[in-house]
Amino acid sequence: MRARRDGPRAGPSRRWLIALVPWVALVVVGASRRPTARHDEPAAVRRPIIVASKPFGESFILAELFAQLLEAHGRRVERRPGLGATELDYSALRAGSIDCYPEYTGTGLLAILHAPMGTDARAVFDAVLTGSMSRDSIRWLPPLGFQNRYAVAVRRATADSLHLVTLDDLARAGHALRAGFTADFIGRPDGLPALARAYGLHLGRVDALGQALKYQALASGAVDVIDGYSTDGLLARYDLVVLTDNRQIFPPYEAAAVVGAALQRDDPDAIVVLTELSGVLDEARMRELNRRLEVDGTPVATLAHDALQSLGLARRIAPSPSGRSPDGVAPTGDAPSTDRQAGLWGYLVAERGHLLALTARHLTLVLVSLGVAIVTMLPAALLLARAPRRAGVALGAVGALQTVPGIALLAFMIPLFGIGVGPALVALILYSLYPILRNAYVGIREADPGAVDAAVAVGMSPSQVLLEVRLPLAAPVIMAGIRTAAVLAVGTATLAAFIGAGGLGEPIVTGLALADTRMILSGAIPAAGLALVVDGLLALVERRLVAST
């Protein structure tokens, strides 16, 4: 682990870029905290700057730092914390749905640009800088000053008894140890495969563990080795030893702000403001901020405020920062501030207003998407029932949608619809189509053949047969499809939190990021209850429908 503080640099590739995009040069040159006239323009003149983060603690903190710094310089800021995964954030940035979020150079190199791996921090930064700009007009600001790279950690007792200091040591003793790694680490070429290749590491056993669980698993002795990130606050909490990457195989993960084309064009001075953070955050400071968030439960807004104060960047910050954004979706406010020792029930009671609002949003997402799916798919099923050959194709196509993982579907949505409630609804509608269409089609096609044949034989017209016989006979099967879609939608709607649409997924996503079980349950329990209630209500509708025909 080397904490690199890379200030603004000017390598050959940088010069090439400057020659290519002259106005970017202005920003880079202006990186020296030079106040400009535009800082003092009334904030209302400019549109709000949308600052997003990924759904984990450090990203929350960094985004809040960006936001407060911009606010200190008179900008209005809209916060979109906990927005999806890398693909979601980057697509949102490229699509102009957000203006800025914290990213890591190694991620940019491997996951975004799919470039060959490099281990030199400076070369990697230059590669992502030119790659993102030329491909996506997205600008990487000079790194913040710390790296959040892979850290392989063991308990102190394990390290002492086996004399583990480096990854070479681990390779020597690894055959007797059990590892719990994230699926991401196991699969990524720069993760476990790289370890195995470079160090000849063979562990006794490797299990995939969730990000939020692995520290507890390590502390409890369920596993002996985990992968973490070098700035994880929990490394300090559990007194863990990070083994040195003495062969330097992990790619550098320097944190930096990435800025979309729209902000570069609309408010270049805002970018100058953001570069005030470049090179000033070292790894120790970041780890401490993460610890205060993850272990103490200090609100993100407070952490960012304190950090800006101590960095001397808080000249204009109001004494008490408001953490929650105007639309109330920020998880940065009161949620973590409640006493971590209070029980789940007390937490639910304390958060009831927020949770009720989230539940209402969740229910709205589900009902609107379900309504649209019903209104479109029932007529579609009626049409397809008369054209079985086309039905196969249509059902196949709609069914294929169902197989797209939720997070991937949301990623596809961003370039088309941006972020927020709109794309979440579109995704939820797409997920509701198949159960409704399939059941309606099958129900209509396979309605009691004897009754249908007789209805035709006594002289009902095709449309009368469809509407008066097939459709009512199919009603129970159709309702079953609608109930399936409804329960699925309640579950899927938790993903809406990844693209800033709110709902009960919000505390789940944030709770997962902060390893806060109570917060996860505060979203999961109402979501489960909602699924039961929605299904129960639809069961009542079904009973009335069947009774009335």
Place this chain on the structure above:
Amino acid sequence: MTGEATPSATVAATSATAGAGARAVALAATEVSKSYGPIVALDRVSIDVAAGDCLALIGESGSGKTTLLRCLNRMVDPDRGTVTVDAQSTRDVDPVRLRRHIGYVPQDGGLLPHWSVRRNVALVPRLLGDPDPAARAADALRLVGFEPDEVGGRRPRTLSGGQRQRVALARALAARPGVVLLDEPFGALDAITRAELQDGFRRLRAELGMTVVLVTHDIREACALADHVAVMQHGRVHQVGTPRALRDEPATPYVARLMAGA
């Protein structure tokens, strides 16, 4: 069984019904053929039925009797040949309109399970634009021996098999069609119920005088209910005639064997 039927059987059929008298022909199928892929369901079949007459189509499964019946109300359109109802080719009539004027009773009754008995029976009068379908339904239910108020509000599945077939018959008769088609209407019933319904059916025919085509695989039922019987096998008609004619002068050994069981 071998293919003993010959084209002469159809000649015999025509002459047999021609001998039935001067009554007008209500239904006729002429040289009707129908194939489903390689399977020949009907092979140049000709029959005709005089007005007010009852013709039974008898044969084993796959003999083509149900296909022939369904050609009469255009539930099946033949590949070749013509079907006439009241001297009009059914090809010239919209099938939906045609079916509304022809009563139909399938083996399982074909009642719509989500509708009350009354609504089921009132269906055809309603389709025909009758001003008071409920009254037609009540009349028809009385015809088959029901008290309309007792069964009218019930769902078909709450009735016994025999009751359901009577309701189906009531539905077929509610609009008083000139022609009624029955596809093994009593086939799924126990012997006692079947006998009751057969009696009731005979009385209705005497009362209403409609033309009937009845599909059955039971030669005793055919002889008991029908004026004429058409014996079918492998998509052809062996012989058409009165039960007595079939017994006394069977045209083929197959007919003779069949009548021995009557």
